[in-house]
Amino acid sequence: MKLEETIRILYDAGVEFVVIGGVAMGLQGSAHLTKDIDFCYARTPKNIERLAKALEPYHPVLRGAPPDLPFRFDAKTIASGLNFTLSTDLGDLDFLGEVSGLGSFQDVLGESDVRNVGGLDCRVLSLEGLIKSKVAAGRPRDLYVLPELRGLNELKKKTGLD
Amino acid sequence: MTRDQEKAVLDLVTNPPPGSELAKAKEFGVDLTLFISTLRRSPSERAQSLSDGARIFEIAKQAKLYRNEA
Numbered sequence: 644m645k646l647e648e649t650i651r652i653l654y655d656a657g658v659e660f661v662v663i664g665g666v667a668m669g670l671q672g673s674a675h676l677t678k679d680i681d682f683c684y685a686r687t688p689k690n691i692e693r694l695a696k697a698l699e700p701y702h703p704v705l706r707g708a709p710p711d712l713p714f715r716f717d718a719k720t721i722a723s724g725l726n727f728t729l730s731t732d733l734g735d736l737d738f739l740g741e742v743s744g745l746g747s748f749q750d751v752l753g754e755s756d757v758r759n760v761g762g763l764d765c766r767v768l769s770l771e772g773l774i775k776s777k778v779a780a781g782r783p784r785d786l787y788v789l790p791e792l793r794g795l796n797e798l799k800k801k802t803g804l805d
Numbered sequence: 806m807t808r809d810q811e812k813a814v815l816d817l818v819t820n821p822p823p824g825s826e827l828a829k830a831k832e833f834g835v836d837l838t839l840f841i842s843t844l845r846r847s848p849s850e851r852a853q854s855l856s857d858g859a860r861i862f863e864i865a866k867q868a869k870l871y872r873n874e875a
Contacts, residue, residue: 644855644856644859644860645853645856646855646856647849647856666855669852669855669858670855672840672843672844672845674836674839674840675857676858676859676861676862677859684856697854709828733858734859737867746848748856754861759849761849762849767848773845783828789828790829791833793836794827794829794837794840795840796826797826797827798817798837798840799844800815800843801813801817802813802814802817804806804810804814804844
């Protein structure tokens with residue numbers, strides 16, 4: 644996983660995104676480990692175009708799909724789909740147009756905090772937002788992390804930590 | 806994290822108030838003391854830890870592939 648590099652590439656390309664999932668948990672102070680990076684991205688035509696262009700040099704393919712399956716992560720493909728799980732030269736990247744329990748990019752943005760990662764101010768899903776999304780997703784692996792997220796959220800509130 | 810905040814974190818993770826979310830997390834099996842180190846770090850330092858952690862996944866995956874090929 645090339646976290647800082649990936650964030651910088653998206654940032655430099657002007658892509659509107661919020662870091663979500665396991666990486667957001669880690670950036671908010673959880674001890675959780677993850678091997679992929681999840682983003683929620685804005686579904687505007689301009690943003691879709693920027694996202695496609697930003698990732699093109701890193702050879703995105705659908706994760707787990709047969710190698711001979713024709714696939715191009717271009718603006719047309721992104722506009723026709725919503726959520727993409729990709730393998731790239733930067734590592735495994737997931738791009739979600741919507742997040743369960745929260746909604747579309749604007750809703751997710753409203754539940755995010757600014758965190759400085761490698762000198763860049765980027766949007767990261769808040770602990771409250773993470774808890775809402777995990778409850779809504781409801782899979783065993785989502786429910787499993789809820790006690791930690793709730794405990795961490797309480798700890799930060801009680802101690803005034805950001 | 807200020808000295809006072811560090812002390813408060815230490816108090817809460819070593820002795821979570823009964824009925825609190827921290828107490829529930831501890832009961833669930835969460836090692837609350839990990840928060841002491843994670844919260845001391847800046848988001849950039851946390852990003853580095855995440856990347857290091859992901860490398861462990863990659864090494865484990867390669868080792869599994871190697872074992873399967875051998």
